[in-house]
Amino acid sequence: MSDSIQTIPDTLPLLRDRIDAIDSQIQALINERARCAQKVAEVKLHEQGEEAVVFYRPEREAQVLRRVMERNEGPLGHEEMAKIFRQIMSSCLALERPMRIAFLGPEGTFTQQAALKHFGASIISSPMAAIDEVFREVESGAAHYGVVPVENSTEGVVNHTLDSFRDTHLKICGEVEERIHHHLLVSPNIDPADVTHIYSHQQSLAQCRAWLDRYWPHAERIAVSSNAEAARLVSEAGMSAKAIAAIAGDIACELYGLVKVSANIEDRPDNTTRFLVVGKQDVEPSGCDKTSLLISAKNEPGALYHLLAAFDRNGVDMTRLETRPSLVSRWDYVFYIDFVGHHQDKACQSVIEELKARASEVRVLGSYPVAVL
Numbered sequence: 518m519s520d521s522i523q524t525i526p527d528t529l530p531l532l533r534d535r536i537d538a539i540d541s542q543i544q545a546l547i548n549e550r551a552r553c554a555q556k557v558a559e560v561k562l563h564e565q566g567e568e569a570v571v572f573y574r575p576e577r578e579a580q581v582l583r584r585v586m587e588r589n590e591g592p593l594g595h596e597e598m599a600k601i602f603r604q605i606m607s608s609c610l611a612l613e614r615p616m617r618i619a620f621l622g623p624e625g626t627f628t629q630q631a632a633l634k635h636f637g638a639s640i641i642s643s644p645m646a647a648i649d650e651v652f653r654e655v656e657s658g659a660a661h662y663g664v665v666p667v668e669n670s671t672e673g674v675v676n677h678t679l680d681s682f683r684d685t686h687l688k689i690c691g692e693v694e695e696r697i698h699h700h701l702l703v704s705p706n707i708d709p710a711d712v713t714h715i716y717s718h719q720q721s722l723a724q725c726r727a728w729l730d731r732y733w734p735h736a737e738r739i740a741v742s743s744n745a746e747a748a749r750l751v752s753e754a755g756m757s758a759k760a761i762a763a764i765a766g767d768i769a770c771e772l773y774g775l776v777k778v779s780a781n782i783e784d785r786p787d788n789t790t791r792f793l794v795v796g797k798q799d800v801e802p803s804g805c806d807k808t809s810l811l812i813s814a815k816n817e818p819g820a821l822y823h824l825l826a827a828f829d830r831n832g833v834d835m836t837r838l839e840t841r842p843s844l845v846s847r848w849d850y851v852f853y854i855d856f857v858g859h860h861q862d863k864a865c866q867s868v869i870e871e872l873k874a875r876a877s878e879v880r881v882l883g884s885y886p887v888a889v890l
């Protein structure tokens with residue numbers, strides 16, 4: 518046990534004095550760290566120039582957060598401690614250059630929640646109406662990075678996101694995993710017993726299907742463009758005392774001032790959505806990375822078998838395989854493959870070389886740190 522733990526006082530006034538003293542030390546240290554970040558920005562600008570400068574470094578952030586978790590001794594939990602540092606880095610990065618992040622909107626979506634989880638709260642967030650708009654916003658330079666959903670553990674892949682990679686030169690710079698908790702929400706002035714219609718995004722309705730069948734078998738389910746939009750409709754209807762409900766998450770509930778009739782109503786308690794961060798940069802290795810590839814296979818017998826064999830031969834762990842129509846000709850397919858490792862790793866380079874010999878196109882969509890939080 519360290520000295521500081523042994524000398525913790527045991528009366529309220531003394532404990533508060535102690536907390537005040539610690540807070541002023543923490544504050545001074547955070548500002549010292551922030552001054553270092555300002556200096557980092559100067560050095561980057563000097564070395565890379567205004568046109569090419571890259572302030573956000575996902576691999577460095579992942580390393581910092583992993584180290585925080587490794588050295589943490591409690592009583593605060595590892596994730597709790599990492600979240601604090603997540604926000605400190607977010608504030609430091611905003612001092613270097615405020616980051617504009619486009620995400621699948623409107624305000625209050627799980628994608629916004631994922632963007633805040635990944636970048637911290639010190640970002641300028643721009644809600645977009647559709648996934649391809651997020652890509653365009655980043656391509657045009659109007660946003661530095663974009664956040665889009667890519668797969669849900671209950672409902673499978675988000676095809677719009679996968680298909681968007683065919684027409685873009687953007688890279689995957691990161692991934693975020695978010696546990697999705699759905700709640701049944703109404704306006705504060707509405708009696709839940711009067712509810713006749715339940716609004717949500719079709720994926721959210723599907724993720725709560727068994728619960729709805731059991732508890733709200735007679736309510737009509739209405740699919741809308743997002744669950745945040747459902748929450749907005751419910752708050753608007755509440756003004757004219759119309760009894761409708763929404764299924765949405767915490768930030769939509771808060772944003773639209775709704776109340777929870779039932780919390781955590783998703784059918785599967787491990788319901789998780791994975792999001793991707795897209796940008797223009799090639800991310801350096803962080804020591805624990807993943808790579809995503811887009812492969813157009815030649816239309817010949819055993820094509821997929823030969824592609825997969827390359828992973829086995831090089832001992833590279835494939836974590837995901839998705840097939841999508843190529844949109845070039847009928848019954849032609851492209852494969853999206855994720856694997857463990859960075860494209861600069863020797864074994865991963867061998868896999869990519871072997872794939873290139875077999876496939877008509879192999880594109881590295883990006884190597885990026887495995888989600889830390």
Ligand SMILES: O=C(O)C(=O)C[C@]1(C(=O)O)C=C[C@@H](O)C=C1
Nearest residue numbers: 557572573574577578606609610
């Ligand atoms: O190390 C850097 O390159 C920094 O800019 C500093 C810092 C940090 O606060 O630790 C801030 C932003 C980057 O995304 C990574 C780390």
